[in-house]
Amino acid sequence: MLPRPRPHRAFGAIRIGVTAFLAVHVFISAWLVATVEGSYTEGKPSPTEVHSLVAIDKDRTMVDVEIKKATSFFFYTLERDGDAAVTTNTSGDATGADDDVDSGDNSDVEWLTLGRNSIKAALVLLVLSEFLMLTGFKWRHHVRTLAFLSTLVAFSVVFPSCYMLELSSGGGDQDSTATNTPGAEIETVSFVHTNASSDVSLIWLGLQLEADFSGYDLGLVEPENRTAVAEQVPEEGSEDASSFIAFESTFDIQLGKNLDILLVLPVMWFLLPSSPLQATDVTSKDEEA
Secondary structure, three states: OOOOOOOOHHHHHHHHHHHHHHHHHHHOOOOEEEEEEEEEEEOOOOOOEEEEEEEEOOOOEEEEEEEEOOHHHHHHHHHOOOOOOOOOOHHHHHHHHHHHHHHHOOOOOOHHHHHHHHHHHHHHHHHHHHHHOOOOOOOHHHHHHHHHHHHHHHHHHHHHHHHHHHHHHOOOOOOOOHHHOOOOOOOHHHEEEEEEEEEEEEEOOEEEEEEEEEEEEHHHOOHHHHHHHHHOOOOOOOOHHHHEEEEEEEEEEEEOOOHHHHHHHHHHHHHOOOOOOHHHHHHHHHHHO
8 A cells, every 4th residue: 555645734735725726627527327228129119219417517507319210100199189187077177276276386396497406515625624724723534535525425415316306306497408308299098908017227327217117098099099099908909909009118317427527636735744632732732732
């Protein structure tokens, strides 16, 4: 193991410069990257493939969607009835509408803005904690470690959670990414006898979700047959059975590629140590003796 250098006052200026540089570098880079790779495996939209990329930084949410082999999907959207839906109880709908109105007051939280502010605050505290190392504050090493861990938590836990909450709430502003999800314009209420499965796994700096979805799209069923299809699975080979659709997708959510550079800071602390506080403590104890 390499010997640790002796503390030097000049190391403080170097540590502050490196910390500020890395904080700015991370601040202007992408904080979160989400990719969606999906394909229709059965039904009239197959073999359409969807590739979506979402990159989120300090100011914007950038979305890029590419649809390949889209001819079948184009005719599918023209053929289906977008107003088709499963019939539900009228009184239940009225109650649900009231619930939506009530919950609307609680869904006004701008989660991405909250997540962005948490990261900005964490980066500022990280730089300030390095300035604190130049003082004689007794717990300065603990404060710096806490600021570093808080920054990692803000990037790896708080901000991704805010992104997922933004997706689940739908978002009411232009920064919302929920409406940019491929197929989001197709109401899932029009699908019956659905079957969905998912599997979550860890990847480098993120999570991967593999999901499968299948069901019968009432939008492809004649209006007079929709009630029967909703109540019972169509017989194989029948005209209504052609409304079956299956979709497979892989959803990756990862931290920005430049964020792992923050792991350089603990190495820098070892190579460029600060002056130990024990020296002043020993001097004071000698004077008392």
